[in-house]
Structures are given as C-alpha cells and as structure tokens.
Amino acid sequence: MKRKNTLRDLLSAGPEAEAAAQPTTARVPSGAVRAMGLSLGHLREEAQALRASIEAGDTVVELDPALVEGSFVNDRLAADSEGELRALVQSIAESGQQVPVLVRPHPDKTGHYQIAYGHRRLIAVRRLGVRLKAVVRALSDAELVVAQGKENIERRNLTFIERALFAAHLEAHGFDRPTLHAALAVQSAEMTRYLQVARSIPRAVILAIGPAPRTGRPRWLELQRLFAQPQAEDMAAQVVAGPGFRALSSDARFQRVFESLRHGGAAPEAGRFWRNPRGEPVVRIEQSAQGMRLTINERLEPEFGTYVAEQLEALYQGFRSSREGRKAR
Incomplete structure (x- = not known):
C-alpha cells in the first residue's frame, strides 16, 4: 500500500x-x-x-506560510539535514502535504500564527511556494511547548545537549517542572542532569561546540565537572577562539574543549593525535622510553587500521629508501 x-x-x-490494516503474521524485518x-x-x-x-x-485550513512563525522557544543548535529536507520537499511536491501542522493564533500579531509542531513541513511548503495545511487551535504557552517537545521526541534525533538547552530555555521562560517533564517526556533525575549541564557550561561554549551528535550524556556530564575548575571558562574561551576550531566537526570541537580543560588549559603535546579532515582524533600517538605506539580509533574511521597494517611493508620500504637517499647525499 x-x-x-x-x-x-x-x-x-x-x-x-x-x-x-494491522499485519497478521510476525516477521523479523530488514533495516529498510x-x-x-x-x-x-x-x-x-x-x-x-x-x-x-x-x-x-478542529478544522484543517490552508494558510499563507509567510504568516506562520516558529516557536518562541528554540530547540535546535543546527539546521535540519539538507538531504532530509529535500526528500520532504519532493514528497510534498509529488503527493501533497498529507499531514497538517498545528498552529495557534499569534499572541502578539493579529492575523499571524505560531507553530507548535510541523516545522519541517513549514520549511518545505515555503520552498515550494504553496499554502500550508494546518489545524489552528488556541494553545497556552505551556500547551505549545509540550506539543513542540512531543514532536522532537517522536523524531528521536535531538542530541543530549539540544535537549538540555531546550529544558533550560523553558525554565528561563518561567515554566514549572511538570511542564518541563511533559515537554521532554523525562523524569526528575534526567531533567536535573539536563539543567545542571546547561547551567554549568557557558552558553557561548555550547553554541560554539554545536549539537555534537556522537557525544552522549556521560561526556557532557564529565565536561560539566571540568568547568568547576578555576579559570575553566577562560580556558574554554581561548580554545573556541583558536585557529581552526570552527573548521572542526561538532564532536571534534567538543573533544578539543574537553582535552584543553582536562589538561588544565595546557595545549596538548605536539603529535598527540593525528586528525582526519573533519578534525576527529583518529590516531593517538604515544611516545615512551620503550618506543612509539599508535592507537587507531576505527569507530571514527572504520577499517583504517586494517588498511595501515596492510601497508606496513610498503611503508617500511619507503622508509628504507628515504634513509638510503639521505646517506647518499
């Protein structure tokens, strides 16, 4: 179907x-x-x-998307994947907007609206230049952010730090704990962690790092503890302003800040890591009295270690040729 x-x-x-419409037989489905x-x-x-x-x-109506604004609480540190948005645009172009968005009348602008959920559909119809199908409902601020949080939970792709910032934004707008719990569908212990991280790590540093999709709760909690050090905020600010920081991936930016604070602000020793073009620390280089050890993180570059091992003979021959060439001179 x-x-x-x-x-x-x-x-x-x-x-x-x-x-x-429910399936009558149980099967183990493939990933797709x-x-x-x-x-x-x-x-x-x-x-x-x-x-x-x-x-x-409630009635489904068609609205001019130019009259629909986003939520008053931002929950994203990065824009949606362009590939995902293009696929949604194509789907709506071919089949129409199948599911309306939920909006409320704008509290401050007559004739305008504020979206509760369906932000990606709003972006897609704007690109297509068509009208937006929506259900208009009178929502309180609390009802709007709970609906917004529900959409994020269903999409399952907000990172830990984006959830933490969303919780902090809601708290800053004066919402009580029950509303925060409902918006993020978490219990008190997890909400406490979100708020502690958002309060302990300077907002400017979080924004500079970005969503860090591969960095989970344990690492952010460790970074939170590192910010208890004297001068931690100044040290982090120096790292964020350093050369090449913006060119790194979001997770690599997190790692750069983390390493700096863990070493008390001292720059990591030269050659400590070899990083790929995304700035990720793929190879750890450790020098000791016994020799040098290279540790390859294949989670960041799958099969790279195997490739290096297969190239050892060629590397050694290149090394010998280089040495002999220097002696000849």
Missing part, C-alpha cells in the same frame, strides 16, 4: 478498517523495512490524532 493511501485511509476509515514501518507507524499515530482533533471540532 502506498504511503499516501495509507494516510488517506486512516483519516477516513473507522476502527474496523484500522484493525484490518523496519525504518519504513517506523515511518508509517508515526504517520498512523499522527493521522489518528488528527482525526480525533477533527472529530472534536
């Missing part, structure tokens, strides 16, 4: 049709099939919620 037909049927069918199933499952949930909304009296 085509994706657009699945959604259309869900919007129009009753419980019997939904039950008939599983991903498609998750996508269709997400569409099914949104369609069911939308149908319930319409049945409750």
